[in-house]
Amino acid sequence: MPKISAQQRQARRLQILQAATRCFARKGFHGASMEDIVRESRLSPGAIYCYFRGKRQIVAAIAQERHSRESALLAGLAASPNLAEGLDGLARSFFAMLQDPGEKQRRKVSIQVWAESLHDRHIRQIVERGLRQRDPLVRSLRDGQRAGQLPAGLDAESLSRVLLALLQGFILQQAWEPDLDAGGYLETVTRLLGCVIRKPADVL
Amino acid sequence: MPKISAQQRQARRLQILQAATRCFARKGFHGASMEDIVRESRLSPGAIYCYFRGKRQIVAAIAQERHSRESALLAGLAASPNLAEGLDGLARSFFAMLQDPGEKQRRKVSIQVWAESLHDRHIRQIVERGLRQRDPLVRSLRDGQRAGQLPAGLDAESLSRVLLALLQGFILQQAWEPDLDAGGYLETVTRLLGCVIRKPADVL
Amino acid sequence: MPKISAQQRQARRLQILQAATRCFARKGFHGASMEDIVRESRLSPGAIYCYFRGKRQIVAAIAQERHSRESALLAGLAASPNLAEGLDGLARSFFAMLQDPGEKQRRKVSIQVWAESLHDRHIRQIVERGLRQRDPLVRSLRDGQRAGQLPAGLDAESLSRVLLALLQGFILQQAWEPDLDAGGYLETVTRLLGCVIRKPADVL
Amino acid sequence: MPKISAQQRQARRLQILQAATRCFARKGFHGASMEDIVRESRLSPGAIYCYFRGKRQIVAAIAQERHSRESALLAGLAASPNLAEGLDGLARSFFAMLQDPGEKQRRKVSIQVWAESLHDRHIRQIVERGLRQRDPLVRSLRDGQRAGQLPAGLDAESLSRVLLALLQGFILQQAWEPDLDAGGYLETVTRLLGCVIRKPADVL
DNA sequence: TATGAATGAGATTTCATTCAT
DNA sequence: TATGAATGAAATCTCATTCAT
Numbered sequence: 001m002p003k004i005s006a007q008q009r010q011a012r013r014l015q016i017l018q019a020a021t022r023c024f025a026r027k028g029f030h031g032a033s034m035e036d037i038v039r040e041s042r043l044s045p046g047a048i049y050c051y052f053r054g055k056r057q058i059v060a061a062i063a064q065e066r067h068s069r070e071s072a073l074l075a076g077l078a079a080s081p082n083l084a085e086g087l088d089g090l091a092r093s094f095f096a097m098l099q100d101p102g103e104k105q106r107r108k109v110s111i112q113v114w115a116e117s118l119h120d121r122h123i124r125q126i127v128e129r130g131l132r133q134r135d136p137l138v139r140s141l142r143d144g145q146r147a148g149q150l151p152a153g154l155d156a157e158s159l160s161r162v163l164l165a166l167l168q169g170f171i172l173q174q175a176w177e178p179d180l181d182a183g184g185y186l187e188t189v190t191r192l193l194g195c196v197i198r199k200p201a202d203v204l
Numbered sequence: 205m206p207k208i209s210a211q212q213r214q215a216r217r218l219q220i221l222q223a224a225t226r227c228f229a230r231k232g233f234h235g236a237s238m239e240d241i242v243r244e245s246r247l248s249p250g251a252i253y254c255y256f257r258g259k260r261q262i263v264a265a266i267a268q269e270r271h272s273r274e275s276a277l278l279a280g281l282a283a284s285p286n287l288a289e290g291l292d293g294l295a296r297s298f299f300a301m302l303q304d305p306g307e308k309q310r311r312k313v314s315i316q317v318w319a320e321s322l323h324d325r326h327i328r329q330i331v332e333r334g335l336r337q338r339d340p341l342v343r344s345l346r347d348g349q350r351a352g353q354l355p356a357g358l359d360a361e362s363l364s365r366v367l368l369a370l371l372q373g374f375i376l377q378q379a380w381e382p383d384l385d386a387g388g389y390l391e392t393v394t395r396l397l398g399c400v401i402r403k404p405a406d407v408l
Numbered sequence: 409m410p411k412i413s414a415q416q417r418q419a420r421r422l423q424i425l426q427a428a429t430r431c432f433a434r435k436g437f438h439g440a441s442m443e444d445i446v447r448e449s450r451l452s453p454g455a456i457y458c459y460f461r462g463k464r465q466i467v468a469a470i471a472q473e474r475h476s477r478e479s480a481l482l483a484g485l486a487a488s489p490n491l492a493e494g495l496d497g498l499a500r501s502f503f504a505m506l507q508d509p510g511e512k513q514r515r516k517v518s519i520q521v522w523a524e525s526l527h528d529r530h531i532r533q534i535v536e537r538g539l540r541q542r543d544p545l546v547r548s549l550r551d552g553q554r555a556g557q558l559p560a561g562l563d564a565e566s567l568s569r570v571l572l573a574l575l576q577g578f579i580l581q582q583a584w585e586p587d588l589d590a591g592g593y594l595e596t597v598t599r600l601l602g603c604v605i606r607k608p609a610d611v612l
Numbered sequence: 613m614p615k616i617s618a619q620q621r622q623a624r625r626l627q628i629l630q631a632a633t634r635c636f637a638r639k640g641f642h643g644a645s646m647e648d649i650v651r652e653s654r655l656s657p658g659a660i661y662c663y664f665r666g667k668r669q670i671v672a673a674i675a676q677e678r679h680s681r682e683s684a685l686l687a688g689l690a691a692s693p694n695l696a697e698g699l700d701g702l703a704r705s706f707f708a709m710l711q712d713p714g715e716k717q718r719r720k721v722s723i724q725v726w727a728e729s730l731h732d733r734h735i736r737q738i739v740e741r742g743l744r745q746r747d748p749l750v751r752s753l754r755d756g757q758r759a760g761q762l763p764a765g766l767d768a769e770s771l772s773r774v775l776l777a778l779l780q781g782f783i784l785q786q787a788w789e790p791d792l793d794a795g796g797y798l799e800t801v802t803r804l805l806g807c808v809i810r811k812p813a814d815v816l
Numbered sequence: 817t818a819t820g821a822a823t824g825a826g827a828t829t830t831c832a833t834t835c836a837t
Numbered sequence: 838t839a840t841g842a843a844t845g846a847a848a849t850c851t852c853a854t855t856c857a858t
Contacts, residue, residue, distance in 0.1 A: 573781020
């Protein structure tokens with residue numbers, strides 16, 4: 001018989017995660033102290049420890065949330081019936097992401113998750129789970145090859161890595177230069193990929 | 205009047221930076237303590253402070269060295285007389301990098317530099333200086349367009365970002381999966397770019 | 409106007425004290441947290457504060473209960489019409505104590521009360537009240553001397569301390585070694601005291 | 613090549629342990645904070661952690677030192693050629709202990725070690741090592757029995773416990789009442805034991 | 817220059833207690 | 838009375854840095 005509802009509890013959790021995200025974006029995982037998060041969340045130290053075992057758990061929760069979101073982008077590409085449409089979908093997701101006001105901060109946090117994953121086991125596992133989203137993408141590309149939408153000579157594995165790199169590189173560059181020309185980037189990517197991807201219509 | 209020669213001094217500096225790189229690769233900038241670096245370098249705390257103002261300066265020196273190296277890759281591409289050859293040069297540099305035994309650690313450090321640059325002014329400046337290496341690349345691409353090696357419709361700015369992203373994404377993925385198929389990646393990238401880049405011979 | 413009967417209130421108090429005793433025996437006064445006691449008592453923090461001002465009051469209440477029990481042992485010795493019988497009574501009380509299933513835990517708590525009394529005023533007062541039970545014992549011993557049951561040369565004050573020490577030392581040793589030979593200990597004590605205590609019959 | 617000699621290091625260690633002993637005697641293991649010890653030792657927090665891993669290690673070191681001292685008392689009794697002389701030796705050690713100005717505090721600490729040993733594994737081991745000093749005492753008593761200095765009917769094991777209890781009880785009572793009549797206590801104990809112990813001369 | 821013991825600000829976390837419900 | 842989420846003071850410990858030698 002909890003005093004607060006599961007919904008309220010979830011809201012508090014979110015409140016903490018959002019405050020932490022702001023702090024981490026501003027100062028980094030290590031530069032931001034628990035006290036910073038306490039201040040930013042307008043809670044007390046104790047309250048935060050009611051929701052998270054410690055700072056690492058907060059970082060992990062944020063890493064989780066980050067990679068869920070990014071996996072979703074790739075998953076969308078993989079789930080699409082044909083590659084050309086999938087890329088369009090990716091484009092749309094991209095722009096949706098750009099319009100989200102909090103996304104700027106979250107991108108910074110993503111990059112820190114990458115760095116942290118290199119020496120923190122727990123974070124590493126979370127990131128690896130995200131990376132496994134590349135598998136369905138590879139399968140999807142192979143399907144595309146069989147359907148003649150993609151040249152048979154291309155290595156699907158490597159192509160999936162290229163696509164992922166294009167996403168990762170963009171996240172990185174936009175963190176440094178928030179005003180970069182996202183539309184141009186996307187168009188260029190589309191054009192490059194257009195050389196190798198044939199629309200279903202073209203195949204017929 | 206230095207008690208030791210400039211050469212000796214330089215050697216000590218390098219000894220510290222190499223020890224620090226190993227520590228940072230293993231535990232991250234924040235996870236590695238000065239004590240770790242002291243132990244790894246087989247020096248004393250005081251000695252290290254004779255060569256660096258503090259931990260941040262060590263991080264900065266390493267960031268500097270990192271970005272010098274990465275800029276060199278891009279610079280090579282930019283400096284090349286024609287794009288196709290430049291890409292080949294990039295490929296060769298890539299493999300040279302892979303063969304360097306210490307590079308595995310350094311790649312991890314690079315990613316941490318990216319993360320650190322998001323909230324550390326000093327590191328940020330170093331990274332930005334590195335990013336400016338994209339400018340000659342853009343000019344080089346525009347030259348290529350004028351020479352007809354590249355379709356006029358392509359946005360050189362965006363293409364340069366794509367090339368950079370392909371480099372960054374590769375560094376990241378290789379940090380997570382050291383045994384990924386670098387050759388396949390490079391081939392796929394070459395093939396994609398081959399669609400838009402015409403060799404000088406073809407132009408004639 | 410209490411909402412629950414005095415009887416119910418007393419029962420709740422006991423429930424808390426018993427839970428606290430278990431916790432304290434297991435982890436010590438300081439190692440056991442209020443949360444431990446809350447869990448063990450199956451109540452809520454708030455509920456406990458309805459019955460006790462705070463943790464210190466719980467400790468004090470337990471100390472009180474402890475010293476009441478131990479004083480009773482000495483008091484029994486003092487109250488006895490002659491020393492020999494009194495010692496027999498003490499023996500019986502000893503064994504009664506040993507059979508009590510919860511006593512093992514309580515002995516541990518007693519020792520912690522001793523430690524706590526050394527720097528906590530409140531606990532100290534409780535312990536001192538218990539120590540005053542030695543006074544009637546001294547009087548009883550002096551009566552025994554006058555009655556010829558005890559050599560006149562013995563210092564009653566010191567003998568009372570010896571008797572108390574034998575009790576305290578036993579509690580301590582049994583806390584460390586629960587299976588020590590209590591019967592043997594008692595017999596040896598009796599034999600030693602037998603040298604100086606004459607039974608009334610012998611006096612006549 | 614340490615900057616300070618082993619002797620200086622030992623001195624610092626002692627400085628910390630003495631400061632800690634004063635704090636612990638005053639406020640108890642848990643009531644005394646590291647800050648208290650820092651202040652009392654006139655060192656810095658960091659300096660203390662150069663010598664001890666943490667507070668528990670300080671407590672353990674003090675427990676060790678305590679039990680070494682107490683074991684020595686028993687060991688002296690055991691090592692003595694005959695029991696009567698051994699008891700005299702114990703008496704002398706007792707008084708030596710009483711004259712030591714710092715001993716008052718240390719006795720308080722001993723009692724806290726007893727309490728702590730009931731739930732701290734490490735401290736428990738230290739105390740148990742101390743308790744094993746009873747073994748040589750038992751052997752010594754059995755030797756005494758064979759030599760006719762002690763009645764054969766007495767249980768040496770139990771008698772050793774009685775002797776230990778007399779020591780423990782005295783420590784406890786003197787912690788509460790520093791001015792108790794130690795001489796009287798000792799005389800009474802000697803008299804009681806005199807009933808069962810025959811001097812070698814008497815045996816002849 | 818080099819040493820390494822020492823510094824002390826500051827970080828994370830705990831937990832006795834409170835109070836709105 | 839009872840609940841339990843929340844409080845916040847305080848505790849332990851770390852670690853970048855300093856400075857007497």
